[in-house]
Amino acid sequence: MNDPFLNFKKSMKKNVFKDLSFTEERKARVNEAIQSKHSYSTLHSxxxxxxxxxxxxxxxxxxxxFDISTQLFQKEExxxxxxxxxxxTLLHLLEKKEILTSMWREDxxxxxxxxxxxxxxxxxxxxGYAKQPFLLKELLEEASL
Known part of the structure; x- marks a missing residue:
């Protein structure tokens, strides 16, 4: 599915944000601040x-x-x-727990x-968790071994 804002984003990068940059130190501090706000207990919610x-x-x-969201909606989730x-938020938490990884392709x-x-x-x-609700805590502990 095409991103209706793709041209807008590209235009913003070329014009508005062209001179804006962050040091690696600033990026690291922002990432730390974000990660500190997401605790293990958040995942259990x-x-x-x-x-x-x-x-x-x-x-x-x-x-x-968007594809994940669409697929969840099709499953009536x-x-x-x-x-x-x-x-x-959930995808980032799963990435932080090293259950998922991410990569950028075509923006x-x-x-x-x-x-x-x-x-x-x-x-x-x-x-047998596919047939019945499972304990997320137990599986996260297994995944972190």
Missing amino acids: FNEKTVLSILESLQLEAKHG HSFLHNEGQLY KKFYALTAKGRKYLAAAFKK
Whole structure:
């Protein structure tokens, strides 16, 4: 699906933000501030089925947030229907826990499972979590080993 703001973003980069740059030190401090606000307990506030659905959607290929959101909506998972920003919060938390990794392609951030994420998902299926709600805490602990 085409990004309707792609030309706008490119124009902003060329004109408005062309002289704006941040030092690596400033970028690191901003990242630290963001990461310190997201604690482990924040991850537990998300629905376990939602986390599993996201991981399943990334099982075969990397996807960007909009594709993940669309796939969740098609599965009638409406957790992020009125607050799509929470999906990105969850994706960043999973990335911080090294369950997901990300890469930029054509001005879009794509998410993919890491080896740890694949083990996490395999453990979920092996233990039958795909058929019933699973304990996110237990799986996160397994994934962090």
